[in-house]
Amino acid sequence: MKVLIIEDEIQLARSISQSLTHEGYVCELATTAAEAREKIPMFEYDCVLLDIGLPDGNGLKVLEELKSKKKTDGVIIISAKSSLDDKVKGLNLGADDYLSKPFFMPELIARVSAIIRRKRFDGNNKVAFQEIIVDFAAKSAYVNHTKLELTRMEYYLLVFLLANKNRVVSKHAIAEHLSGDNADLLDKFDFIYSHMKNLKKKLAEAGSGDYIRTVYGLGYKLSI
Amino acid sequence: MRLLQLNLRSLLLYSLVLVLISIPLSLFSIRLILNKEVDESITEQSDQFLEHIKGFEYLDDLETDLKVLDQLSSNIDIKPSVEQFIPKRYETVILYDSVENEQKPFRQLSSSVDIKGKSYILTVRMSLVENDELVIAIGSVQVAISIMLTIGLLLLNRSLSKKLWKPFYKTLDQLKAYELDKNESIPVEKSDVIEFDDLNKTVSSLTKRNREVFLQQKEFIENASHELQTPIAIFQSKLDELMQSPALARREAQTIMELEATAQRMARLNKNLLLLSKIENEQFLNTENIDLSHLINSQLSVLKPMAQLENINIVTSIQSVHLKTNPTLIEVLLTNLFHNAIRYSPKNEEIRISLNDHTLIVSNKGRPLKMDVSKMTNRFAKESTDASSTGLGLAIVRKICDRYSYDLRYAYADQSHNFTINF
Numbered sequence: 065m066k067v068l069i070i071e072d073e074i075q076l077a078r079s080i081s082q083s084l085t086h087e088g089y090v091c092e093l094a095t096t097a098a099e100a101r102e103k104i105p106m107f108e109y110d111c112v113l114l115d116i117g118l119p120d121g122n123g124l125k126v127l128e129e130l131k132s133k134k135k136t137d138g139v140i141i142i143s144a145k146s147s148l149d150d151k152v153k154g155l156n157l158g159a160d161d162y163l164s165k166p167f168f169m170p171e172l173i174a175r176v177s178a179i180i181r182r183k184r185f186d187g188n189n190k191v192a193f194q195e196i197i198v199d200f201a202a203k204s205a206y207v208n209h210t211k212l213e214l215t216r217m218e219y220y221l222l223v224f225l226l227a228n229k230n231r232v233v234s235k236h237a238i239a240e241h242l243s244g245d246n247a248d249l250l251d252k253f254d255f256i257y258s259h260m261k262n263l264k265k266k267l268a269e270a271g272s273g274d275y276i277r278t279v280y281g282l283g284y285k286l287s288i
Numbered sequence: 289m290r291l292l293q294l295n296l297r298s299l300l301l302y303s304l305v306l307v308l309i310s311i312p313l314s315l316f317s318i319r320l321i322l323n324k325e326v327d328e329s330i331t332e333q334s335d336q337f338l339e340h341i342k343g344f345e346y347l348d349d350l351e352t353d354l355k356v357l358d359q360l361s362s363n364i365d366i367k368p369s370v371e372q373f374i375p376k377r378y379e380t381v382i383l384y385d386s387v388e389n390e391q392k393p394f395r396q397l398s399s400s401v402d403i404k405g406k407s408y409i410l411t412v413r414m415s416l417v418e419n420d421e422l423v424i425a426i427g428s429v430q431v432a433i434s435i436m437l438t439i440g441l442l443l444l445n446r447s448l449s450k451k452l453w454k455p456f457y458k459t460l461d462q463l464k465a466y467e468l469d470k471n472e473s474i475p476v477e478k479s480d481v482i483e484f485d486d487l488n489k490t491v492s493s494l495t496k497r498n499r500e501v502f503l504q505q506k507e508f509i510e511n512a513s514h515e516l517q518t519p520i521a522i523f524q525s526k527l528d529e530l531m532q533s534p535a536l537a538r539r540e541a542q543t544i545m546e547l548e549a550t551a552q553r554m555a556r557l558n559k560n561l562l563l564l565s566k567i568e569n570e571q572f573l574n575t576e577n578i579d580l581s582h583l584i585n586s587q588l589s590v591l592k593p594m595a596q597l598e599n600i601n602i603v604t605s606i607q608s609v610h611l612k613t614n615p616t617l618i619e620v621l622l623t624n625l626f627h628n629a630i631r632y633s634p635k636n637e638e639i640r641i642s643l644n645d646h647t648l649i650v651s652n653k654g655r656p657l658k659m660d661v662s663k664m665t666n667r668f669a670k671e672s673t674d675a676s677s678t679g680l681g682l683a684i685v686r687k688i689c690d691r692y693s694y695d696l697r698y699a700y701a702d703q704s705h706n707f708t709i710n711f
């Protein structure tokens with residue numbers, strides 16, 4: 065799975081690349097619009113991460129070109145502006161998602177994985193991790209074909225961890241993912257702990273192995 | 289007192305003093321001139337009389353004639369003189385006029401004359417009555433003029449203050465109504481007066497300059513907030529990298545979490561600052577018809593379970609209220625108010641939210657505020673040291689309320705903080 069990262073901040077681009085590579089994606093970097101234009105026709109990308117504030121021109125122009133070439137890449141706009149206008153413009157031009165800086169890395173990874181999933185499987189898709197299977201179309205999860213009775217929060221939590229498998233996901237990132245703007249309101253630790261406890265319990269009751277590890281002080285990690 | 293009245297007062301005072309001084313002065317000088325005229329006239333009469341007498345030398349009985357003359361004419365006296373010579377004397381005398389039966393002023397010239405070797409005193413006089421009437425007439429004209437002057441000046445002043453000062457008062461009204469954050473600069477209005485033109489130009493360029501500086505400041509805040517987003521993003525991504533390190537000790541993990549919490553706080557602060565400056569920069573202009581109750585209920589469906597974690601119960605009484613407003617801003621307003629209530633509510637207490645008749649009331653229990661209530665909605669006004677509070681929430685609420693002229697009020701009663709908004 066190939067991802068093109070168009071981002072002028074080299075430090076950020078490297079971090080994104082490193083994290084996505086760790087999750088099994090192949091990453092290409094472009095730090096200018098010109099470089100991006102060069103790289104776009106060279107490969108078929110599954111996902112393009114596009115910073116719209118590029119030094120040599122607006123990223124939205126690059127998006128227009130991308131879309132005019134009828135490439136099927138899923139495009140996620142990354143913007144420091146977080147302006148509604150840019151978001152609407154971007155989505156109207158055919159971007160698939162919009163993420164404003166600053167963001168949590170697990171959030172970006174989850175978005176990339178969701179985009180690729182949608183592009184590859186036309187929305188009718190399943191992802192498996194050992195005996196756990198998530199059916200995205202039905203918004204439900206199974207362990208060894210036993211359906212889990214998950215709450216909305218527990219389902220999203222599981223999907224989030226699956227997208228970030230084999231990496232530590234911080235409690236802050238989970239809280240923000242689950243509650244968005246309301247994240248600052250909660251005692252994250254209690255809030256996440258209760259959902260996590262229930263999810264693990266339901267997984268265990270359905271006969272799943274204990275794959276979600278608590279990483280002391282930081283958060284959680286889904287791995288074999 | 290108005291400038292023009294002040295101006296008029298001095299002007300009027302000066303004119304009146306001048307007129308009042310001029311009345312006796314002109315009376316005096318007219319009288320002086322008239323007396324001189326009269327003196328000349330009686331001198332001439334006296335000379336002519338003597339001339340005539342000389343022509344009558346052939347008359348035999350001059351003495352008798354002169355006696356007759358003395359008695360016939362009231363204006364000429366001629367009497368034999370005892371003294372040899374008296375010098376010419378002009379004087380004003382009051383004499384009895386038997387015809388009109390009253391005392392009248394006369395001007396008379398007395399002189400010694402020598403007729404046929406005999407010495408006489410010749411007195412020629414002239415009535416001054418007509419002159420007095422003249423003086424009175426002139427005096428009344430002056431009084432009339434001074435009255436007309438006063439009335440005229442007052443009337444002129446009234447119409448002038450309306451007409452002449454119109455551009456000035458217009459500019460003044462514009463300045464009074466001027467709000468830096470709402471109005472453009474004040475446009476230059478052409479007037480017929482150089483001073484007002486100058487004033488208008490100055491006011492216009494002043495407001496224009498202020499507006500520019502203000503816009504630059506606003507833009508700066510927005511740009512600065514934007515520019516900060518990327519470094520915070522880098523910071524967060526590096527923390528995430530660190531987190532993936534397999535050999536983290538507990539203390540290191542603890543530090544990383546604290547750093548991440550701080551980064552998030554920076555991000556939130558920045559986001560709120562950006563939101564504030566966006567509201568100020570009027571980037572939320574579109575309005576829609578919104579049922580406030582739907583918005584409130586959908587927000588509370590998310591917030592209620594969260595508040596429940598702290599055992600805070602949210603009690604609602606919501607009626608349908610329609611509002612034409614910006615959907616994003618009204619959502620931000622509600623979120624901030626509700627967050628504020630949840631954040632500061634003690635555990636195991638109730639939060640009451642009611643909406644009816646265009647009035648939203650949000651109240652939560654708590655101790656009275658230590659800070660000045662009027663400063664509560666200022667930026668960065670914080671009561672707690674809670675790291676998750678940016679101190680901008682209520683400032684944003686205030687800004688949105690100001691933007692749409694909603695009436696935001698705060699009151700503390702029955703150990704409750706009550707926020708009321710009249711839409």
